[in-house]
Amino acid sequence: MKFFVDTAEIAAIAELNDLGMVDGVTTNPSLIKKSGRDIIEVTREICAMVSGPVSAEVTATDADTMIAEGRKLVEIAGNIAVKVPLTWDGLKACKVLSDEGHMVNVTLCFSVNQALLAAKAGATFISPFIGRLDDINLDGMELIEDIRTVYDNYGFETQILAASIRSVNHIADSARVGADVITAPPSVIKAMVNHPLTDKGLDAFLADIKAAGIKIL
Numbered sequence: 001m002k003f004f005v006d007t008a009e010i011a012a013i014a015e016l017n018d019l020g021m022v023d024g025v026t027t028n029p030s031l032i033k034k035s036g037r038d039i040i041e042v043t044r045e046i047c048a049m050v051s052g053p054v055s056a057e058v059t060a061t062d063a064d065t066m067i068a069e070g071r072k073l074v075e076i077a078g079n080i081a082v083k084v085p086l087t088w089d090g091l092k093a094c095k096v097l098s099d100e101g102h103m104v105n106v107t108l109c110f111s112v113n114q115a116l117l118a119a120k121a122g123a124t125f126i127s128p129f130i131g132r133l134d135d136i137n138l139d140g141m142e143l144i145e146d147i148r149t150v151y152d153n154y155g156f157e158t159q160i161l162a163a164s165i166r167s168v169n170h171i172a173d174s175a176r177v178g179a180d181v182i183t184a185p186p187s188v189i190k191a192m193v194n195h196p197l198t199d200k201g202l203d204a205f206l207a208d209i210k211a212a213g214i215k216i217l
């Protein structure tokens with residue numbers, strides 16, 4: 001499973017990238033706003049740092065402008081994935097841009113039917129939002145599982161990019177049900193290492209190292 005980082009914060013991406021944990025990056029208008037940076041400048045910096053796909057989202061809602069924005073975004077670097085919303089206009093832009101050979105990430109997916117449409121429009125990635133479904137008492141993980149089944153039934157190559165990840169359990173469960181990619185905030189990826197038994201075991205080893213005066217260097 002690939003790990004994408006869901007942020008436009010350069011320092012946070014760099015920290016995880018140095019550890020080999022970054023297969024790509026996803027951004028959206030809210031994350032760009034949070035960064036306080038110009039979308040083109042910050043996206044260019046991210047693309048220079050990360051070799052995998054970097055999703056940059058269009059701002060328009062009509063297909064023609066989305067296509068024009070997408071063509072401008074892909075000029076930033078060869079690893080841009082144009083992010084478009086799951087609307088008919090977004091699907092039209094997806095079809096045109098993917099036919100031109102560009103990667104497209106179709107975002108704001110909340111149903112299997114929407115995921116089917118995105119795959120048929122040639123999406124490289126489909127982004128179902130787990131957390132936002134959980135927020136309204138639905139089961140986000142069930143959607144990931146259903147899309148996996150449907151895509152496998154028909155051999156669709158669109159990659160399932162589990163998004164709106166809020167907890168470490170979302171990541172483990174996405175892996176269990178076969179998501180191709182997860183995108184998560186840096187804090188959630190970093191929290192994956194935590195286990196109280198690891199801390200407890202290390203404390204015991206450190207006590208014995210001290211007591212026995214064990215030295216390697």
Ligand code: G3P
Pocket residue numbers: 006026027028129131132163164165166183
């Ligand atoms: O990139 C989109 C997505 O990950 C948003 O997450 O937490 O705002 O629902 P959230």
